[in-house]
Amino acid sequence: MFLINCPFCGERDQSEFSSGGEAHIVRPKQPTELSDDEWAEYLFMRKNIKGIQFERWNHVHGCRKWFNVVRDTSNDKILSVYKMGEKPPVNYK
Amino acid sequence: MPNYRIHKTEYIDETKRVSFKYDGKTYFGYEGDTLASALLANGIHLVGRSFKYHRPRGIVSCGAEEPNAICQIGSKKDLTEPNVRATELELYEGLEASSQNCWPNVKFDIGGINNFISPLIPAGFYYKTFMWPKSFWKKVYEPLIRLSAGLGKSPTEPDPDIYDHKYVHYDVLVIGGGVSGIIAAKMAAKNNLKTLLVDDKKILGGSTIYQNNESIKIDDKLSSEWLKNEIQEIKKLSNLTIKTRTSIAAYHGYNFLLAKENLTDHLPEEKKKNKIRQRLWKIRAKKVVIATGSIERPLVFNNNDRPGILLSNSINKYLDYYGVTCGENIILFTNNDSAYETSISLHKKGIKNIIVDLRKSASSELIKQAESLGIKIYFNHVVTNTFGYRKINSLEIMKLSEDGNTTVGNKIRLSCDCLGMSGGWTPMVHMHTQSGGKLDFRDEDQVFLPKENSEDQISVGSCNGDFDLENIIDKTVNKINKFLDIDNQDYQKTNIICSKENDKRNIWLLPNKIPLGKTKCFIDFQNDSTAKDIKLALKEGFRSIEHVKRYTTTGMATDQGKLSNMHALGIIADTAGVKMGTLGTTTFRPPFTPLTFGTLVGRNVGKFFEVVRKTSMHEWHVENNAEFENVGQWKRPWYYPKNSENMHDAVQRESKAARDSAGILDASTLGKIDIQGTDASEFLNRVYTNAWSKLAIGKCRYGLMLNEDGMVYDDGVTTRISENHYLMTTTTGGAANVLSKLEDYLQTEWPELDVYLTSVTDHYSTASICGPNSKKILNKLFPNLDLSDENFPHMSFKEDKLENINCRIMRISFTGELSYEINIESKYGHSLWKMCIEAGKEFNLTPYGTETMHLLRAEKGFIIVGQDTDGTMTPSDLQMDWIVSKKKYDFIGKRSLYRSDTIREDRKQLVGLLTDDPKEILEEGAQIVSDVKSKPIDMLGHVTSSYFSPNLNKSIALAVVRSGKTMKGQKLIIPMENKNINVTVSDTIFLDKENKRLNA
């Protein structure tokens, strides 16, 4: 059970959060201009990394805010937490 | 009756005699006993029958690792408990226990026959034998196996006991209250850290607490005396919490641990009453110290499973802690020094004993002590066989060859009534590995040790492979100082004298002249698997430890192989000729020992099992005989049976009344989201498929929401209340997910939009009145409101007051009838409802539930998201192309509507179905085909909604059918178990296509 440091509320139990999958996938501004393959790339294709992964989490039973998390999926350690719109920390590339 | 209690100890209160029943017979023990120690005091070793071969089995250990002494406690239907280890169960007055694995009784041999046919029960026996014929499994094999295998009986009535949960936070959690755990807890607490020390036993002290050997001393005292002092001291520390009878069940990530505290299991019946039985502690600790100790290994030789054969250290504990001797003529068979402690203890109490040692010689203090006491030692010898049916009565030993691979010389037969075995020690690394820690292998004494890899968790003491007392204390102190970053000097001057083990010799499978195939060298006592089974599995090609384990069932019983896993690994390594450390281990999964369901569930039973949401009208529904349906967490009225009506009759009556005069529905459960902000219109444009910018203030519009993949996600009516203010309704079940999805887009994709979302589902109660007389009823409630079609047309919104309370009234319809929804603050919901009912009396205003609502909307062909859709339906599949804006540049899911897959013509599409026999009602979920003769039958789709319409006097159904749009008028078949039903594809709208009734 993770302990997640919500950037708005502080450390809370994992049961207050829901995971929203991979972070930094930007919805195309002009979807109509995309080919089926390009749209499918946005819609379906997700990384599934063993190691350092950038993820979205929602403090759904708390402040309801979405934010980003850097997590090492091999040991579940959360390395960094940052707000939506902020740049991902560079040291975890 | 024999009495094996031979001396007094401070842990047994001989002034408090306790009577208990075992297998129906009454015995006596004392307060402080476990069931196992009390049985042994009465001379009882035989406690069950083995799983496969039905061999007599006795108590083996004194703790959680016990494989044989498994009991069923009590006989009451609601309180009986299976799988309780007699070695852990504290004795109390009135305890009733029975041996679990002994059908029909422990002394009668029903499965003894298995002993003779045992060559027929090899590894993989269950896989090979009980597979065929398939039909035999449920009716023949399984009941038989269960009956003779003693898996225990679960209670058949609800558990009346109270269980509790508790969340706690600590700086340091110490698991295990032996010598290293006590030192760690003291160091942490004295350094001002909030500390919790848990131990599964009744008292702290581990195995040192009853240690009384003169060659092991701390500060010139017996180690047990020194430790008692330490315990007195830590009890005074204010920021240390000590929890005994508390065992850690699971160690999850982020130092989140579950512990079970036993509060009343040791109390007699009348004292248990009205008390919390067990408490589940949910612990978050900044740092965790694991001091779980180690357990003694058995030795693997022929017939090593007879009653009277125990672990050597357990014999010692029964003697020095409980005052009970396990025999009068004991042989100790060992490969290490610890059996010598037992031997010397026995000798001191005048119990005759001799030692058989695998090692060629040994030279520690303990061995010198034993020799000087004149204890007979057979070095370089091995036990090759044991005898005695219900209890061991003698054994044979032989000399080991130089390399230890065979035996040499003559058999020596020795008589005995008890055999202690010691195959060395296995550190309890369960907690370390559960937390995600890895292991290293130490060749020297063949143990897996925790590999330190975390700053939040550490193992100390014998679970870390430190076995002698000096090593344990010194290393614990150093490690804890470093781990907690403190500088504790308390143990700087502690003077420890102990015996040091110098010689080791480990042989996993002991040699024997008898061919392996004719021996019974047990590895897993609980699941009855032998060395032969492991070898056979290897011969049959199994290599991975995980596969061998499953194939032979070694380590798969409720003890999870605490005594057997190492031997299985060792024999695999030896047979395959690989180094043991390279094989890896099996996975240690929680719980460490079995947990009761009650502990896991805690207080969440009965009406607290699940959260229930009720509308403010709920009491009225109850008073008026409603049957309820669960929709999400909501209780919704399903139908309101009158007199002796069944569901069908009630629904037919309600449906007819709603169309003939008036009906009323509690619609409070629909999700309601308040949307405000200068970009609210633009936001709705992006989330719904249709256009919203031009919706006038005071008007309502139906909207369909898609997922980004183009599939229908939710629907509902949204009302524009003012320029920048909308009220969105969602489906009852989808409310939370819709809000979360909208927040997602708003916060992550469109943060530039000025929009605020607030869930107001619980803030408003809604009464929906429909039918040709609804306008008259509204007029009675709101006499000042102009209800004319010009002033208040369909799909519009008005505000008015009901006795000074503001109401939001929408003229919208989910039934196809003229219909109004009245929203009021929830605290007035019940009054509103009663006023509506009162006003509607003269018009036969009929309350209806969800079933009638579903029927009425189906007559009109309105979909229910989640019933007629399943996450694979596009608007076009639902024949709802009209709601998808062609002009809008973008909305959620738009691009997906013309992917190659979503524009396929042969997708499943929503159609109506009419049965050829109008009285025949289809089953929802039934498959639809066009041809029943072809094999396999081509499935075209399935029925999603089906009702008998009282207003049309015929059966109607909605269905999804491949290429359904083009099939109107075609005949299809619904094949049922005993008949085929003929249907015709129809329009989805069955009633009032022209929408005349909306303005009736």
Ligand SMILES: [Zn+2]
């Ligand atoms: Zn938060």
